Amino acid sequence: MTAPVWQRRTPARQYAIWLGWFLGVMLFLLCFKIISDNTIWEFLTDAHVQAASLIGRMVPPDWSITGSLMLPLWDTINIATVGTALGVLIAFPLAFLAARNTTPHPALRAFALGIIVSSRSINALIWAILLVTMIGPGLLAGMIAIALRSIGFVGKLLYEAIEEIQPTPVEAITSTGAGRMQVLAFSVLPQIMPAFAGITVYRWDINIRESTTLGLVGAGGIGLQMNAAINNLAWGQVATVFVLIFGTVIVSEWVSAKVRHAVI
């Protein structure tokens, strides 16, 4: 007679888990089949040749255009910075409306949450396409696109920070007979300021990355030069743009990490 073997789960639970995995794998295969049907597999037979020739044309990068890329790079940084500032200006009051403990009315809270979700769902590039058709190509479209996308991100993280504050300072300030705005200014605001600074810098770092591509749809910045180089099949110039973007992103990530480390 063998001793009973220890089992982590009951048999029913084990079968349920296996069934879950089975269904997951089936779904994956089904999805893959749909993609496979829409793919021209013949293109893949020479993919390695294409890749090799692409990389061959990118190396070495065409450094001669570096000087002419400095102004677009400055524009890109401006798009990200001004866009972040505009987005934060709108997100800040919105977060107070959306936080459960500071909202004046539940209906306003639902409205603010709706704006936050809509802004978060739609990529900056889509906002940029829309804005370029509306207000014309250029930096302004890029800035507003970045701002619209940032509202949701900053708003969501900020209202979560507001909901997590300590209630005792709020009670203390309220008991002095302070008005509504005074309570916000002297008990809520000091508690969320470090989180607010951290979130803003974090979003600025993300926006630097996003603003490098906005030029693809005409919204200004270094993406315009990248698009032109790609359309001319000048892959050496494309590689230069890539190197510059890589450098900028590394620097902005370093700055953002430093600032967040300092304030949190």
Added chain:
Amino acid sequence: MSASNAQVDHARIAAAKQGSWRPLPLISNRNLRWGLNLAALTYIVLVYYSVDINWARVAQGMDRAINFVGSFFTPDFVTRGGEIAVGLRESLTMTFVATVIGIALAIPVGLGAARNIAPRPVYFFCRTIIALSRTFQEIIIAILFVAMFGFGPLAGVFTLAFATIGFMAKLLAEDIEDAQNEPLEAIRATGAGWLQWINYAVQPQVMPRLIGLSLYRLDINFRESAVIGIVGAGGIGATLNTSINRYDYDTSAAVLLIIIGIVLMSEYLSGYVRKWTA
């Protein structure tokens, strides 16, 4: 520094006794505070002079802007219903396949990028992959992959999978680095092999967060799949882009509302799954 701070404190307390109190500034170092204010001011002036905006063109576009906002109240799901359905099916399948492949590849990269369990050369190699994948936006990767693999959803799958690797591997590696050391030592002391060690010491510690992050990435990949269609990598982005370029804002609004709806739904769902697995 500390002496001047003490002086400032005394001055504050003296002023408070006189009845005038002011909250402490966010940045305590006075020079840094004024330096930052000055830098911000200089930057605003510089930007004001380097950005030139064509206000006449902006004013012209206001009609369209009003049209667009109005179309959110009259979205048109029907006229281009066929294109929307095809694009949406492609987006959803791409998202799912790419997320699964991306996570499967991100796990080994994440293990390699955790400083406490990977040898030095492997660590640097994996960190390089992560840095490359995180720096370049999905749309740039999509352009390269479309050039390599041709138009269609397969290029989109590769793009999203590549972007998923950087995101998931970085967060997974950070999670492993934060893992408690005692279980790692305990399992190792039993004479377990490397795979057993990962499976019984590391995996239980990181699993709940890995599931949460996977669901979050599924959500991100869906949103991104609406974008990479613009450069020919499949999905609903192509439909959306065409409708915007035709000024067919009613259809654009329909697509955007569908995207918002799906993102909202996935957010609720992931909340449930997280509660259920935690």
